[in-house]
Amino acid sequence: MILIDGKKVSLEIKAEIAEQVKQLKENGGKTPHLAAILVGHDGGSETYVAYKIKDCEAVGFKSTLVRYEDDVTQQELLAKIDELNNDTDVDGFIVQLPLPKHIDEQKIIEAIDPKKDVDGFHPENVGRMVIGLPSFVSATPFGIVELIKRYNIETSGKNCVIVGRSNIVGRPLSVLMSQKAINTTVTVAHSRTKNLKEVCYNADILIAAIGSPEFVTSDMVKDGAVVIDVGTTRVPSSETKSGFRLKGDVKFSEVAEKCSYITPVPGGVGPMTRVSLLKNTLLAATRKIYY
Numbered sequence: 001m002i003l004i005d006g007k008k009v010s011l012e013i014k015a016e017i018a019e020q021v022k023q024l025k026e027n028g029g030k031t032p033h034l035a036a037i038l039v040g041h042d043g044g045s046e047t048y049v050a051y052k053i054k055d056c057e058a059v060g061f062k063s064t065l066v067r068y069e070d071d072v073t074q075q076e077l078l079a080k081i082d083e084l085n086n087d088t089d090v091d092g093f094i095v096q097l098p099l100p101k102h103i104d105e106q107k108i109i110e111a112i113d114p115k116k117d118v119d120g121f122h123p124e125n126v127g128r129m130v131i132g133l134p135s136f137v138s139a140t141p142f143g144i145v146e147l148i149k150r151y152n153i154e155t156s157g158k159n160c161v162i163v164g165r166s167n168i169v170g171r172p173l174s175v176l177m178s179q180k181a182i183n184t185t186v187t188v189a190h191s192r193t194k195n196l197k198e199v200c201y202n203a204d205i206l207i208a209a210i211g212s213p214e215f216v217t218s219d220m221v222k223d224g225a226v227v228i229d230v231g232t233t234r235v236p237s238s239e240t241k242s243g244f245r246l247k248g249d250v251k252f253s254e255v256a257e258k259c260s261y262i263t264p265v266p267g268g269v270g271p272m273t274r275v276s277l278l279k280n281t282l283l284a285a286t287r288k289i290y291y
């Protein structure tokens, strides 16, 4: 079994990005600039956004954090998005999800200029990705594909089963995994899938993106399968300073021994998601998607 070290690969990619930023600056180019809008004080969102800002610093990007309380109006958010769309210094920005219930998330996503949509959530970017045009691809699917490529995992003609059909992970990943560069035969399983165990057992590459800790057990995994765990559920823990720890969607202790490759949690997909946002921001700053 080979443990896929997402942390190590993400550090390599970060170093590559930092080098490109250095060269950009040396050649008189502008410093890539990512902005993030954070609403409220959800613990997970606070942590993720803090990481995003820290990552920007690490590679030499400029970053801006715009904070609002939970009672911000949709109109105020839309006005800020309009401002960021028109701010020529900002190359890309994200609105951290989830948003409070009184705000229409889809309306917010669609207000972002697709050219600055480094999350890849805007329907224009999703549509472009589906038909194979240059597009911003959402960070987790982008990171998973990069991990598979960097580990030279054989994909052509393999059965890929993705459990979960979210707009952020499962659905876009299903498109990427069927594209010509990857060539897997994709099944998207979900809460209504019949015989889920058998469906998963048929996978050469099994990707768990359900958000249910230790959902995938060893009886669902074929010997020699590649297992990618997207789960990052926070569970209370007395052993960590923060008072919680992350649990994946895969029961690692029993599944790992059956796999050819497996991603751990933490240290697998998570760091690749983080670095993919940096990649998208660099693509935005250098006008590589829309030119």
Ligand code: GUN
Binding pocket: 094, 095, 096, 097, 098, 119, 139, 140, 168
């Ligand atoms: N919430 C959970 N994941 C994400 C993400 O990738 N981007 C944003 N904007 N919000 C999220």
